[in-house]
Amino acid sequence: MPRRGFELEVAAPFRLDLTVWALRRRSHNAIDRWDGISYSRVLEVRGTSLEALVGQAPGGATGPLAVELRSQERLTTATEEEVRILLSRILGLQVDLTGFYRLARHDGRLSSLATRFKGMRPPRFPSIFETLVNAIACQQLSLTVGIHLLNRLAERYGSSTGGSGAPTGFPSPMRLASARLEDLRALGFSASKARAITGLAGQVASGEVELEDLGHLEDEKVQAELLALAGVGRWSTEYTMLRGLGRLQVLPGDDVGARNNLRRRYGLAPSAGYDELADLSRQWWPYGGLVYFHLLLEALAEAGLLAPTVASHRAPSTIGHPGMRARPGDRR
Numbered sequence: 564m565p566r567r568g569f570e571l572e573v574a575a576p577f578r579l580d581l582t583v584w585a586l587r588r589r590s591h592n593a594i595d596r597w598d599g600i601s602y603s604r605v606l607e608v609r610g611t612s613l614e615a616l617v618g619q620a621p622g623g624a625t626g627p628l629a630v631e632l633r634s635q636e637r638l639t640t641a642t643e644e645e646v647r648i649l650l651s652r653i654l655g656l657q658v659d660l661t662g663f664y665r666l667a668r669h670d671g672r673l674s675s676l677a678t679r680f681k682g683m684r685p686p687r688f689p690s691i692f693e694t695l696v697n698a699i700a701c702q703q704l705s706l707t708v709g710i711h712l713l714n715r716l717a718e719r720y721g722s723s724t725g726g727s728g729a730p731t732g733f734p735s736p737m738r739l740a741s742a743r744l745e746d747l748r749a750l751g752f753s754a755s756k757a758r759a760i761t762g763l764a765g766q767v768a769s770g771e772v773e774l775e776d777l778g779h780l781e782d783e784k785v786q787a788e789l790l791a792l793a794g795v796g797r798w799s800t801e802y803t804m805l806r807g808l809g810r811l812q813v814l815p816g817d818d819v820g821a822r823n824n825l826r827r828r829y830g831l832a833p834s835a836g837y838d839e840l841a842d843l844s845r846q847w848w849p850y851g852g853l854v855y856f857h858l859l860l861e862a863l864a865e866a867g868l869l870a871p872t873v874a875s876h877r878a879p880s881t882i883g884h885p886g887m888r889a890r891p892g893d894r895r
Contacts, residue, residue, distance in 0.1 A: 564724075567638040570627040571617075571647065573656045578682030579619040579628065580870065582654050584863055585856045586686035589707055593714040594721075594733055599870070604653075605724060605732030606689065608645045611636045612722040614730065615646055617654070628654075634724055655684030658809070663850045672828055673847070676857040679864075685856055687809050691774035692767050693733045694807030695792070698799035699759050700752070706820065715750040739764035759794025766792075778808055785810075797837075805852040814851030816840040824858035 583602045587595040596603045601618040613634035620626035632638050632646060651657055667677035688694040700716070701709030713733075720738045721731035739760060747757035766772040772792070777785050785808065789800040798817035804810040815821060816837040825831040829843065844851035863869050 564633055564635060565638050567632045567643060569630050569643060569647070571630055571650060571656060572627050573654075574659075575625040576682035577619075577625075577656070577684060578680075579617065579654070581680050581683035581860060582686055584869060585683055585860060586653065586688075588859070588863075589710045590868055591707075591714065592710050593730070594717050596730065602654075603730070605722060605730050606646065606649060607722050607732060607735060608642050608649070609639075611638070611642055612724050612732065613638065613642070613646070614724045615650060617650060649689050652687050652809075653689055655686055655809075658684050658811075660684070660853070663853050666847065666850060670846075673854065673857075676828075676854075676861060680857050680860045683856065683860060685809065685811055685853055686806070688807055689733070691777060691803065691807045692736055692763070694803045695763060695774070695789075695795065695799065696733075696739070696760055697806070698802045699756055699763075699794050702756070702794075702796070702799060712751050716747075719746070719750060736764040736767035740768040755794065762793050782810060782813075805855065811852040812849035814840065814844040814847075814855045816844075818855070820862070821855050821858065824862055828858065828861070 579602060580597070580599075583595065583597045587597060594604065601616050603614060603616045605612060605614050607613075611634055613632050613636075616631045616633070618629045620629060628650075630646070630650065632643065664677055664681075667673045688697065696716070697709075697713060700712045704712075716739075717731045717733055720734035720742060722735070722738075723729045723731045742761055742764070744754065744757045744761060747760065748754060752760070763772070767774060777788060780788065782804065785804060786800050789795050789803055790797070795803075798815055801813050801815040802818070805813045805815060822831065822835065822840060825840065825843065826833065826835070831839065831843065844854070847854050860869065
């Protein structure tokens with residue numbers, strides 16, 4: 564199997580383990596995988612299905628990330644460059660948290676969170692399409708159930724780098740556009756969710772809707788464009804703005820998990836709704852989304868899913884001995 568190794572530079576502090584957990588959210592997520600040492604995901608880049616493995620060198624919060632690409636097909640320099648861009652987006656490598664840490668110093672409860680999870684970068688899904696399908700799948704369901712549905716979707720329609728049992732990536736719009744509604748229903752999706760997913764996939768695959776262009780628009784225009792899509796409401800819109808577009812000022816006000824986390828740490832009333840969350844989040848402008856991610860990590864830690872110390876102490880073992888750096892352009 565062709566392999567290619569390289570490094571990704573990232574400014575300290577950065578913790579791969581915390582960033583990946585903010586991305587994957589639940590331990591049974593089979594698309595974004597974490598084994599305690601490395602993060603891995605199947606990507607489809609320039610017509611090539613590949614698996615990217617990312618590990619952090621000794622020291623945890625400092626040093627470059629070691630990346631290895633695996634594929635059944637030839638891996639080119641152009642493919643590597645596109646993967647660099649995708650991983651930088653997924654892992655928030657270019658996000659500067661200086662302003663957030665400065666804000667947190669003046670809020671005792673937020674300061675303890677920022678210190679505990681220092682080095683987490685706000686993650687994003689690789690595409691707006693994947694973000695929206697995530698949102699549609701998880702609407703009005705528990706996150707646990709929603710991720711089970713997404714796993715089934717990937718297993719049924721996602722691309723793979725190997726044979727039976729190999730990990731699969733998130734399905735492309737083209738693949739989901741041709742999916743039959745009854746097949747999505749058999750995976751556990753409701754009829755309305757199945758129609759929304761296949762309808763959106765068809766619009767994206769045909770070029771009728773250019774989701775990635777939303778990144779160039781102001782918030783109000785983004786909201787209007789997203790709300791015009793079938794099956795997309797206020798929660799899905801704000802979820803997409805944060806997790807897909809990286810609008811860190813957005814704290815999804817209808818998010819049940821966020822409300823529960825804010826009740827626990829900030830004494831939010833049990834009856835509090837969207838407006839109360841919006842009022843509370845104004846004190847963190849423009850970092851409400853970062854507060855959301857830190858509260859998520861706190862809930863995951865309390866559930867026993869996060870290691871008490873940095874778990875990502877070494878690069879993927881296939882790249883070399885623990886702590887070895889991958890050589891740019893290295894092929895195996």
